Amino acid sequence: MEVKKLLCSTLREKPETMRASRKMGNIDINKLIRMGLNENAFGTSPKAIAAMQEMAAKGNTYQDWMQTDLKSAIAEHYGVGFENIVTGPGSSSVTDALGVAFLEPGDEVLLCMPTFPAIIDTAQNNGAKPVIIPTKEDLTYDLDGLLANINEHTKMVYICNPNNPIGTYVGIDALTAFAKKCPDHVIQVYDEAYIEFAEAEDCKEMVEVMKELKEKPIVLLKTFSKFYGMAGIRAGYILAQPELIEWLSKCGTQFALSKVSQAGAAAAMRDKEHGEYVKRENARSRAYLTEELKKLGCKVYPSQTNFIFFDPHVDPQEVSMKMMERGIMISAQAGANRVTVHRMEMCQLFIRYLTEILEEMRK
Ligand SMILES: Cc1ncc(COP(=O)(O)O)c(C=O)c1O
Structure with a gap:
Protein backbone atom coordinates (compact mmCIF):
# COMPACT_ATOMS: atom_id res chain seq x y z
CA MET A 1 0.00 0.00 0.00
CA GLU A 2 1.48 3.35 -1.00
CA VAL A 3 -0.10 5.68 1.49
CA LYS A 4 2.12 8.55 0.40
CA LYS A 5 0.31 8.61 -2.97
CA LEU A 6 -2.99 9.04 -1.15
CA LEU A 7 -1.79 11.93 0.98
CA CYS A 8 -2.84 15.49 0.29
CA SER A 9 0.01 17.45 -1.28
CA THR A 10 0.59 19.81 1.68
CA LEU A 11 1.26 16.89 4.01
CA ARG A 12 3.32 14.96 1.44
CA GLU A 13 5.67 17.92 1.14
CA LYS A 14 5.74 18.76 4.83
CA PRO A 15 9.21 18.74 6.40
CA GLU A 16 9.66 16.83 9.65
CA THR A 17 9.15 19.31 12.49
CA MET A 18 10.62 19.39 15.95
CA ARG A 19 7.34 18.13 17.42
CA ALA A 20 6.82 15.27 15.00
CA SER A 21 10.38 14.06 15.47
CA ARG A 22 10.28 14.14 19.27
CA LYS A 23 11.11 10.61 20.40
CA MET A 24 11.58 9.19 23.87
CA GLY A 25 13.22 5.87 22.90
CA ASN A 26 12.32 3.10 25.36
CA ILE A 27 12.11 5.35 28.37
CA ASP A 28 8.90 5.02 30.39
CA ILE A 29 8.28 8.63 31.34
CA ASN A 30 5.66 7.60 33.89
CA LYS A 31 8.49 6.26 36.05
CA LEU A 32 10.31 9.60 36.02
CA ILE A 33 9.84 12.73 38.09
CA ARG A 34 8.37 14.92 35.41
CA MET A 35 10.15 18.24 35.21
CA GLY A 36 10.30 18.34 31.42
CA LEU A 37 6.81 19.04 30.11
CA ASN A 38 5.68 22.12 32.04
CA GLU A 39 2.85 20.24 33.70
CA ASN A 40 1.39 21.63 36.91
CA ALA A 41 3.06 19.79 39.79
CA PHE A 42 0.72 21.36 42.34
CA GLY A 43 -2.25 19.42 41.05
CA THR A 44 -5.77 19.90 39.77
CA SER A 45 -8.39 21.74 41.83
CA LYS A 272 -10.01 30.82 42.92
CA GLU A 273 -8.63 29.43 46.18
CA HIS A 274 -6.81 26.60 44.43
CA GLY A 275 -5.58 29.07 41.82
CA GLU A 276 -4.04 31.24 44.52
CA TYR A 277 -2.40 28.18 46.07
CA VAL A 278 -0.88 27.15 42.71
CA LYS A 279 0.40 30.65 42.01
CA ARG A 280 1.94 31.02 45.47
CA GLU A 281 3.63 27.61 45.54
CA ASN A 282 4.86 27.93 41.97
CA ALA A 283 6.40 31.33 42.76
CA ARG A 284 8.08 29.92 45.89
CA SER A 285 9.64 26.95 44.07
CA ARG A 286 10.56 29.14 41.09
CA ALA A 287 12.41 31.60 43.34
CA TYR A 288 14.26 28.71 45.00
CA LEU A 289 15.28 27.16 41.67
CA THR A 290 16.36 30.53 40.24
CA GLU A 291 18.55 31.23 43.24
CA GLU A 292 20.12 27.76 43.39
CA LEU A 293 20.78 27.60 39.64
CA LYS A 294 22.58 30.93 39.86
CA LYS A 295 24.67 29.64 42.79
CA LEU A 296 25.69 26.72 40.57
CA GLY A 297 27.03 29.20 38.01
CA CYS A 298 24.28 28.70 35.42
CA LYS A 299 22.92 31.55 33.33
CA VAL A 300 19.28 31.80 34.36
CA TYR A 301 16.63 33.56 32.29
CA PRO A 302 14.07 35.37 34.46
CA SER A 303 10.82 33.41 34.35
CA GLN A 304 7.19 34.41 34.77
CA THR A 305 6.04 30.85 34.11
CA ASN A 306 6.16 27.38 35.66
CA PHE A 307 9.53 26.57 34.07
CA ILE A 308 13.05 27.95 34.05
CA PHE A 309 15.41 28.11 31.09
CA PHE A 310 19.06 27.95 32.09
CA ASP A 311 22.41 27.59 30.41
CA PRO A 312 24.55 25.14 32.41
CA HIS A 313 27.65 26.09 30.33
CA VAL A 314 28.16 22.38 29.54
CA ASP A 315 26.39 20.19 26.96
CA PRO A 316 22.64 20.50 27.81
CA GLN A 317 21.80 17.19 26.11
CA GLU A 318 24.25 15.42 28.36
CA VAL A 319 22.87 17.19 31.43
CA SER A 320 19.40 16.04 30.45
CA MET A 321 20.55 12.43 29.89
CA LYS A 322 22.39 12.31 33.20
CA MET A 323 19.36 13.75 34.97
CA MET A 324 17.16 11.12 33.31
CA GLU A 325 19.50 8.34 34.53
CA ARG A 326 18.88 9.66 38.05
CA GLY A 327 15.11 9.60 37.50
CA ILE A 328 14.27 13.22 36.65
CA MET A 329 13.05 14.29 33.24
CA ILE A 330 14.04 17.79 32.12
CA SER A 331 14.28 19.26 28.65
CA ALA A 332 17.27 20.23 26.50
CA GLN A 333 16.47 22.66 23.71
CA ALA A 334 17.64 25.86 22.06
CA GLY A 335 21.17 25.30 23.35
CA ALA A 336 20.22 25.15 27.03
CA ASN A 337 18.06 23.27 29.55
CA ARG A 338 14.51 23.89 30.69
CA VAL A 339 13.24 22.62 34.01
CA THR A 340 9.62 22.68 35.10
CA VAL A 341 8.93 24.21 38.50
CA HIS A 342 7.86 21.45 40.88
CA ARG A 343 6.99 20.94 44.53
CA MET A 344 9.81 22.08 46.83
CA GLU A 345 11.15 18.62 47.70
CA MET A 346 11.46 17.73 44.00
CA CYS A 347 13.21 21.03 43.30
CA GLN A 348 15.66 20.27 46.10
CA LEU A 349 16.31 16.80 44.67
CA PHE A 350 16.82 18.28 41.21
CA ILE A 351 19.36 20.79 42.57
CA ARG A 352 21.17 18.01 44.44
CA TYR A 353 21.47 15.92 41.25
CA LEU A 354 22.43 18.92 39.14
CA THR A 355 25.21 19.78 41.60
CA GLU A 356 26.59 16.23 41.16
CA ILE A 357 26.20 16.30 37.38
CA LEU A 358 27.89 19.68 36.94
CA GLU A 359 30.75 18.62 39.23
CA GLU A 360 31.24 15.51 37.05
CA MET A 361 30.99 17.42 33.77
CA ARG A 362 33.13 20.39 34.77
CA LYS A 363 36.10 18.23 35.88
C1 LIG B 1 3.10 27.96 24.72
C2 LIG B 1 2.24 26.74 24.71
N1 LIG B 1 1.05 26.79 24.10
C3 LIG B 1 0.25 25.72 24.06
C4 LIG B 1 0.63 24.54 24.63
C5 LIG B 1 -0.25 23.34 24.49
O1 LIG B 1 -1.31 23.42 25.31
P1 LIG B 1 -2.44 22.29 25.27
O2 LIG B 1 -2.04 21.25 26.26
O3 LIG B 1 -3.64 23.05 25.70
O4 LIG B 1 -2.56 21.76 23.89
C6 LIG B 1 1.85 24.42 25.27
C7 LIG B 1 2.26 23.14 25.87
O5 LIG B 1 3.33 22.92 26.33
C8 LIG B 1 2.69 25.57 25.31
O6 LIG B 1 3.88 25.52 25.88
Whole structure:
Protein backbone atom coordinates (compact mmCIF):
# COMPACT_ATOMS: atom_id res chain seq x y z
CA MET A 1 0.00 0.00 0.00
CA GLU A 2 1.48 3.35 -1.00
CA VAL A 3 -0.10 5.68 1.49
CA LYS A 4 2.12 8.55 0.40
CA LYS A 5 0.31 8.61 -2.97
CA LEU A 6 -2.99 9.04 -1.15
CA LEU A 7 -1.79 11.93 0.98
CA CYS A 8 -2.84 15.49 0.29
CA SER A 9 0.01 17.45 -1.28
CA THR A 10 0.59 19.81 1.68
CA LEU A 11 1.26 16.89 4.01
CA ARG A 12 3.32 14.96 1.44
CA GLU A 13 5.67 17.92 1.14
CA LYS A 14 5.74 18.76 4.83
CA PRO A 15 9.21 18.74 6.40
CA GLU A 16 9.66 16.83 9.65
CA THR A 17 9.15 19.31 12.49
CA MET A 18 10.62 19.39 15.95
CA ARG A 19 7.34 18.13 17.42
CA ALA A 20 6.82 15.27 15.00
CA SER A 21 10.38 14.06 15.47
CA ARG A 22 10.28 14.14 19.27
CA LYS A 23 11.11 10.61 20.40
CA MET A 24 11.58 9.19 23.87
CA GLY A 25 13.22 5.87 22.90
CA ASN A 26 12.32 3.10 25.36
CA ILE A 27 12.11 5.35 28.37
CA ASP A 28 8.90 5.02 30.39
CA ILE A 29 8.28 8.63 31.34
CA ASN A 30 5.66 7.60 33.89
CA LYS A 31 8.49 6.26 36.05
CA LEU A 32 10.31 9.60 36.02
CA ILE A 33 9.84 12.73 38.09
CA ARG A 34 8.37 14.92 35.41
CA MET A 35 10.15 18.24 35.21
CA GLY A 36 10.30 18.34 31.42
CA LEU A 37 6.81 19.04 30.11
CA ASN A 38 5.68 22.12 32.04
CA GLU A 39 2.85 20.24 33.70
CA ASN A 40 1.39 21.63 36.91
CA ALA A 41 3.06 19.79 39.79
CA PHE A 42 0.72 21.36 42.34
CA GLY A 43 -2.25 19.42 41.05
CA THR A 44 -5.77 19.90 39.77
CA SER A 45 -8.39 21.74 41.83
CA PRO A 46 -10.15 19.25 44.16
CA LYS A 47 -13.43 20.85 43.07
CA ALA A 48 -12.60 20.14 39.43
CA ILE A 49 -11.77 16.52 40.27
CA ALA A 50 -15.11 16.12 42.06
CA ALA A 51 -16.97 17.70 39.11
CA MET A 52 -15.23 15.37 36.65
CA GLN A 53 -15.97 12.29 38.75
CA GLU A 54 -19.62 13.23 38.91
CA MET A 55 -19.76 13.83 35.17
CA ALA A 56 -17.87 10.61 34.34
CA ALA A 57 -20.82 8.68 35.83
CA LYS A 58 -23.02 10.28 33.16
CA GLY A 59 -20.75 9.37 30.27
CA ASN A 60 -23.42 7.36 28.46
CA THR A 61 -25.08 10.56 27.22
CA TYR A 62 -23.57 13.19 24.94
CA GLN A 63 -22.04 16.38 26.24
CA ASP A 64 -23.68 19.80 26.17
CA TRP A 65 -23.04 20.97 22.59
CA MET A 66 -23.58 24.57 23.64
CA GLN A 67 -21.08 24.24 26.53
CA THR A 68 -23.20 26.59 28.57
CA ASP A 69 -21.55 25.97 31.91
CA LEU A 70 -17.96 26.12 30.66
CA LYS A 71 -18.58 29.20 28.53
CA SER A 72 -20.33 30.87 31.49
CA ALA A 73 -17.24 30.27 33.65
CA ILE A 74 -14.93 31.73 30.97
CA ALA A 75 -17.27 34.62 30.18
CA GLU A 76 -17.53 35.57 33.87
CA HIS A 77 -13.79 35.32 34.39
CA TYR A 78 -12.90 37.64 31.50
CA GLY A 79 -16.00 39.81 31.18
CA VAL A 80 -16.67 38.60 27.63
CA GLY A 81 -19.71 37.06 25.94
CA PHE A 82 -20.24 33.51 24.63
CA GLU A 83 -19.73 34.98 21.15
CA ASN A 84 -16.08 35.70 22.07
CA ILE A 85 -15.25 32.08 22.94
CA VAL A 86 -14.51 28.93 21.00
CA THR A 87 -13.26 25.84 22.84
CA GLY A 88 -11.44 22.67 21.91
CA PRO A 89 -9.57 19.76 23.49
CA GLY A 90 -6.44 21.77 24.28
CA SER A 91 -4.93 24.93 22.93
CA SER A 92 -3.08 22.86 20.29
CA SER A 93 -6.38 21.83 18.77
CA VAL A 94 -7.77 25.37 18.64
CA THR A 95 -4.47 26.39 17.02
CA ASP A 96 -5.17 23.73 14.38
CA ALA A 97 -8.62 25.28 13.88
CA LEU A 98 -6.95 28.63 13.20
CA GLY A 99 -4.95 26.97 10.44
CA VAL A 100 -7.98 25.27 8.90
CA ALA A 101 -10.00 28.49 8.97
CA PHE A 102 -7.41 31.02 7.84
CA LEU A 103 -4.26 29.54 6.29
CA GLU A 104 -3.64 28.40 2.73
CA PRO A 105 -0.70 27.95 0.34
CA GLY A 106 1.01 31.28 -0.31
CA ASP A 107 0.35 32.59 3.19
CA GLU A 108 3.15 33.38 5.60
CA VAL A 109 3.09 32.94 9.36
CA LEU A 110 5.54 35.10 11.28
CA LEU A 111 7.08 34.04 14.57
CA CYS A 112 10.23 34.36 16.65
CA MET A 113 12.34 31.35 17.53
CA PRO A 114 12.93 29.85 20.02
CA THR A 115 9.26 29.50 20.87
CA PHE A 116 6.56 26.83 21.22
CA PRO A 117 6.61 25.20 17.78
CA ALA A 118 2.94 24.10 17.33
CA ILE A 119 2.25 27.06 15.07
CA ILE A 120 4.90 25.80 12.64
CA ASP A 121 3.00 22.52 12.30
CA THR A 122 -0.24 24.42 11.86
CA ALA A 123 1.25 26.56 9.11
CA GLN A 124 2.80 23.63 7.26
CA ASN A 125 -0.28 21.42 7.59
CA ASN A 126 -2.16 24.06 5.65
CA GLY A 127 0.54 24.76 3.07
CA ALA A 128 1.53 28.12 4.60
CA LYS A 129 5.14 29.13 5.13
CA PRO A 130 6.52 29.78 8.62
CA VAL A 131 8.80 32.83 8.55
CA ILE A 132 11.15 32.76 11.49
CA ILE A 133 12.72 35.84 13.05
CA PRO A 134 15.33 35.32 15.76
CA THR A 135 14.54 36.54 19.26
CA LYS A 136 16.60 39.46 20.58
CA GLU A 137 20.00 38.85 22.14
CA ASP A 138 18.45 38.39 25.58
CA LEU A 139 16.07 35.85 23.97
CA THR A 140 12.98 38.06 24.30
CA TYR A 141 10.53 38.48 21.44
CA ASP A 142 11.62 40.97 18.76
CA LEU A 143 8.44 42.94 18.07
CA ASP A 144 10.17 45.44 15.76
CA GLY A 145 11.71 42.55 13.84
CA LEU A 146 8.26 41.02 13.40
CA LEU A 147 6.73 44.31 12.21
CA ALA A 148 9.60 44.85 9.75
CA ASN A 149 8.94 41.44 8.17
CA ILE A 150 5.22 41.86 7.56
CA ASN A 151 4.32 41.91 3.87
CA GLU A 152 1.20 41.32 1.77
CA HIS A 153 1.58 37.52 2.17
CA THR A 154 1.68 37.67 5.97
CA LYS A 155 -1.57 36.16 7.22
CA MET A 156 -0.66 35.52 10.84
CA VAL A 157 1.80 36.58 13.49
CA TYR A 158 2.33 34.37 16.54
CA ILE A 159 3.53 35.71 19.88
CA CYS A 160 3.93 33.42 22.86
CA ASN A 161 3.79 35.52 26.01
CA PRO A 162 5.43 34.63 28.35
CA ASN A 163 7.49 32.66 25.90
CA ASN A 164 8.07 28.90 26.05
CA PRO A 165 10.89 27.71 26.38
CA ILE A 166 12.54 30.91 27.67
CA GLY A 167 10.07 32.06 30.34
CA THR A 168 10.60 35.77 29.63
CA TYR A 169 7.79 38.13 28.65
CA VAL A 170 6.93 41.28 26.74
CA GLY A 171 5.16 43.97 28.79
CA ILE A 172 1.58 44.97 28.07
CA ASP A 173 2.47 48.48 26.83
CA ALA A 174 4.87 47.19 24.18
CA LEU A 175 2.37 44.53 23.12
CA THR A 176 -0.47 47.04 22.90
CA ALA A 177 1.66 49.34 20.72
CA PHE A 178 2.52 46.33 18.53
CA ALA A 179 -1.13 45.33 18.25
CA LYS A 180 -2.07 48.82 17.09
CA LYS A 181 0.73 48.96 14.49
CA CYS A 182 0.07 45.52 13.06
CA PRO A 183 -1.83 45.88 9.76
CA ASP A 184 -5.47 44.74 9.68
CA HIS A 185 -4.81 41.87 7.22
CA VAL A 186 -2.61 40.07 9.76
CA ILE A 187 -4.22 37.83 12.37
CA GLN A 188 -2.43 38.48 15.66
CA VAL A 189 -2.20 35.30 17.70
CA TYR A 190 -1.15 35.67 21.35
CA ASP A 191 -0.45 32.36 23.06
CA GLU A 192 -0.94 32.97 26.78
CA ALA A 193 -0.54 29.36 27.96
CA TYR A 194 1.51 30.37 31.01
CA ILE A 195 0.33 33.88 31.78
CA GLU A 196 -1.67 32.94 34.89
CA PHE A 197 1.63 32.10 36.64
CA ALA A 198 3.01 35.59 36.02
CA GLU A 199 3.67 37.92 38.92
CA ALA A 200 5.22 40.94 37.16
CA GLU A 201 2.70 43.77 37.11
CA ASP A 202 3.13 44.52 33.42
CA CYS A 203 2.92 40.85 32.35
CA LYS A 204 -0.76 40.98 31.50
CA GLU A 205 -3.29 39.12 29.42
CA MET A 206 -4.28 40.80 26.14
CA VAL A 207 -8.02 40.42 26.70
CA GLU A 208 -8.68 44.13 27.35
CA VAL A 209 -6.66 45.05 24.23
CA MET A 210 -8.64 42.50 22.22
CA LYS A 211 -11.90 44.06 23.47
CA GLU A 212 -10.73 47.61 22.73
CA LEU A 213 -9.16 47.12 19.28
CA LYS A 214 -12.31 45.74 17.67
CA GLU A 215 -11.07 46.36 14.13
CA LYS A 216 -7.95 44.20 14.62
CA PRO A 217 -8.08 40.42 14.15
CA ILE A 218 -6.69 39.53 17.58
CA VAL A 219 -6.81 35.95 18.82
CA LEU A 220 -5.87 34.80 22.33
CA LEU A 221 -4.90 31.16 22.77
CA LYS A 222 -5.77 29.81 26.20
CA THR A 223 -5.34 26.46 27.89
CA PHE A 224 -6.45 24.60 31.00
CA SER A 225 -3.31 22.42 30.75
CA LYS A 226 -0.89 24.55 32.73
CA PHE A 227 -2.15 26.80 35.54
CA TYR A 228 -5.35 24.79 35.94
CA GLY A 229 -3.45 21.49 36.07
CA MET A 230 -5.55 19.67 33.48
CA ALA A 231 -2.99 18.74 30.78
CA GLY A 232 -4.27 15.18 30.48
CA ILE A 233 -7.93 16.20 30.47
CA ARG A 234 -7.53 18.34 27.33
CA ALA A 235 -9.34 21.65 27.35
CA GLY A 236 -8.42 24.94 25.73
CA TYR A 237 -10.11 27.88 24.06
CA ILE A 238 -9.73 30.99 21.98
CA LEU A 239 -10.91 34.47 22.92
CA ALA A 240 -11.52 36.76 19.93
CA GLN A 241 -14.04 39.07 18.29
CA PRO A 242 -17.35 37.38 17.36
CA GLU A 243 -16.74 37.30 13.60
CA LEU A 244 -13.51 35.34 14.03
CA ILE A 245 -15.18 33.02 16.54
CA GLU A 246 -18.05 32.37 14.15
CA TRP A 247 -15.67 30.98 11.51
CA LEU A 248 -13.52 29.10 14.01
CA SER A 249 -16.66 27.47 15.40
CA LYS A 250 -17.23 25.91 11.99
CA CYS A 251 -13.96 23.97 12.33
CA GLY A 252 -15.54 21.59 14.81
CA THR A 253 -13.06 21.54 17.70
CA GLN A 254 -15.71 22.39 20.29
CA PHE A 255 -17.63 19.18 19.58
CA ALA A 256 -14.50 17.30 20.62
CA LEU A 257 -14.57 18.57 24.19
CA SER A 258 -16.00 15.81 26.41
CA LYS A 259 -18.53 16.48 29.16
CA VAL A 260 -15.87 15.46 31.69
CA SER A 261 -13.43 18.09 30.35
CA GLN A 262 -16.14 20.73 30.24
CA ALA A 263 -17.19 20.11 33.85
CA GLY A 264 -13.60 19.96 35.11
CA ALA A 265 -12.50 23.10 33.26
CA ALA A 266 -15.49 25.13 34.47
CA ALA A 267 -14.95 24.07 38.09
CA ALA A 268 -11.19 24.67 37.88
CA MET A 269 -11.67 28.19 36.59
CA ARG A 270 -14.13 29.00 39.37
CA ASP A 271 -11.88 27.60 42.12
CA LYS A 272 -10.01 30.82 42.92
CA GLU A 273 -8.63 29.43 46.18
CA HIS A 274 -6.81 26.60 44.43
CA GLY A 275 -5.58 29.07 41.82
CA GLU A 276 -4.04 31.24 44.52
CA TYR A 277 -2.40 28.18 46.07
CA VAL A 278 -0.88 27.15 42.71
CA LYS A 279 0.40 30.65 42.01
CA ARG A 280 1.94 31.02 45.47
CA GLU A 281 3.63 27.61 45.54
CA ASN A 282 4.86 27.93 41.97
CA ALA A 283 6.40 31.33 42.76
CA ARG A 284 8.08 29.92 45.89
CA SER A 285 9.64 26.95 44.07
CA ARG A 286 10.56 29.14 41.09
CA ALA A 287 12.41 31.60 43.34
CA TYR A 288 14.26 28.71 45.00
CA LEU A 289 15.28 27.16 41.67
CA THR A 290 16.36 30.53 40.24
CA GLU A 291 18.55 31.23 43.24
CA GLU A 292 20.12 27.76 43.39
CA LEU A 293 20.78 27.60 39.64
CA LYS A 294 22.58 30.93 39.86
CA LYS A 295 24.67 29.64 42.79
CA LEU A 296 25.69 26.72 40.57
CA GLY A 297 27.03 29.20 38.01
CA CYS A 298 24.28 28.70 35.42
CA LYS A 299 22.92 31.55 33.33
CA VAL A 300 19.28 31.80 34.36
CA TYR A 301 16.63 33.56 32.29
CA PRO A 302 14.07 35.37 34.46
CA SER A 303 10.82 33.41 34.35
CA GLN A 304 7.19 34.41 34.77
CA THR A 305 6.04 30.85 34.11
CA ASN A 306 6.16 27.38 35.66
CA PHE A 307 9.53 26.57 34.07
CA ILE A 308 13.05 27.95 34.05
CA PHE A 309 15.41 28.11 31.09
CA PHE A 310 19.06 27.95 32.09
CA ASP A 311 22.41 27.59 30.41
CA PRO A 312 24.55 25.14 32.41
CA HIS A 313 27.65 26.09 30.33
CA VAL A 314 28.16 22.38 29.54
CA ASP A 315 26.39 20.19 26.96
CA PRO A 316 22.64 20.50 27.81
CA GLN A 317 21.80 17.19 26.11
CA GLU A 318 24.25 15.42 28.36
CA VAL A 319 22.87 17.19 31.43
CA SER A 320 19.40 16.04 30.45
CA MET A 321 20.55 12.43 29.89
CA LYS A 322 22.39 12.31 33.20
CA MET A 323 19.36 13.75 34.97
CA MET A 324 17.16 11.12 33.31
CA GLU A 325 19.50 8.34 34.53
CA ARG A 326 18.88 9.66 38.05
CA GLY A 327 15.11 9.60 37.50
CA ILE A 328 14.27 13.22 36.65
CA MET A 329 13.05 14.29 33.24
CA ILE A 330 14.04 17.79 32.12
CA SER A 331 14.28 19.26 28.65
CA ALA A 332 17.27 20.23 26.50
CA GLN A 333 16.47 22.66 23.71
CA ALA A 334 17.64 25.86 22.06
CA GLY A 335 21.17 25.30 23.35
CA ALA A 336 20.22 25.15 27.03
CA ASN A 337 18.06 23.27 29.55
CA ARG A 338 14.51 23.89 30.69
CA VAL A 339 13.24 22.62 34.01
CA THR A 340 9.62 22.68 35.10
CA VAL A 341 8.93 24.21 38.50
CA HIS A 342 7.86 21.45 40.88
CA ARG A 343 6.99 20.94 44.53
CA MET A 344 9.81 22.08 46.83
CA GLU A 345 11.15 18.62 47.70
CA MET A 346 11.46 17.73 44.00
CA CYS A 347 13.21 21.03 43.30
CA GLN A 348 15.66 20.27 46.10
CA LEU A 349 16.31 16.80 44.67
CA PHE A 350 16.82 18.28 41.21
CA ILE A 351 19.36 20.79 42.57
CA ARG A 352 21.17 18.01 44.44
CA TYR A 353 21.47 15.92 41.25
CA LEU A 354 22.43 18.92 39.14
CA THR A 355 25.21 19.78 41.60
CA GLU A 356 26.59 16.23 41.16
CA ILE A 357 26.20 16.30 37.38
CA LEU A 358 27.89 19.68 36.94
CA GLU A 359 30.75 18.62 39.23
CA GLU A 360 31.24 15.51 37.05
CA MET A 361 30.99 17.42 33.77
CA ARG A 362 33.13 20.39 34.77
CA LYS A 363 36.10 18.23 35.88
C1 LIG B 1 3.10 27.96 24.72
C2 LIG B 1 2.24 26.74 24.71
N1 LIG B 1 1.05 26.79 24.10
C3 LIG B 1 0.25 25.72 24.06
C4 LIG B 1 0.63 24.54 24.63
C5 LIG B 1 -0.25 23.34 24.49
O1 LIG B 1 -1.31 23.42 25.31
P1 LIG B 1 -2.44 22.29 25.27
O2 LIG B 1 -2.04 21.25 26.26
O3 LIG B 1 -3.64 23.05 25.70
O4 LIG B 1 -2.56 21.76 23.89
C6 LIG B 1 1.85 24.42 25.27
C7 LIG B 1 2.26 23.14 25.87
O5 LIG B 1 3.33 22.92 26.33
C8 LIG B 1 2.69 25.57 25.31
O6 LIG B 1 3.88 25.52 25.88
